[in-house]
Amino acid sequence: MNVLYTCEICGARCVGHVNARYCPECRGEIKKSTQLESKARAARKRRKDPPERKPTLGQIAAKARSLHMSYGEFVAKYGL
Numbered sequence: 001m002n003v004l005y006t007c008e009i010c011g012a013r014c015v016g017h018v019n020a021r022y023c024p025e026c027r028g029e030i031k032k033s034t035q036l037e038s039k040a041r042a043a044r045k046r047r048k049d050p051p052e053r054k055p056t057l058g059q060i061a062a063k064a065r066s067l068h069m070s071y072g073e074f075v076a077k078y079g080l
């Protein structure tokens with residue numbers, strides 16, 4: 001059932017569902033800002049993840065030594 005309602009945001013008088021609170025235009029804006037917010041949340045979550053840790057040259061050299069290889073041989077075999 002469609003009724004006349006007033007948009008809670010811009011005050012526009014629209015015809016729509018009896019439970020409608022916002023005009024189609026404001027609904028679009030809300031949807032957009034909700035999407036932006038969830039994107040921002042995802043970005044914040046990603047930033048919270050620990051950064052990828054690359055082994056330092058010293059650690060690689062130590063590992064190479066433990067395998068009785070030179071640093072160059074180790075890198076050539078296992079890559080970085």
Ligand SMILES: [Zn+2]
Nearest residue numbers: 007010023026
């Ligand atoms: Zn509106």
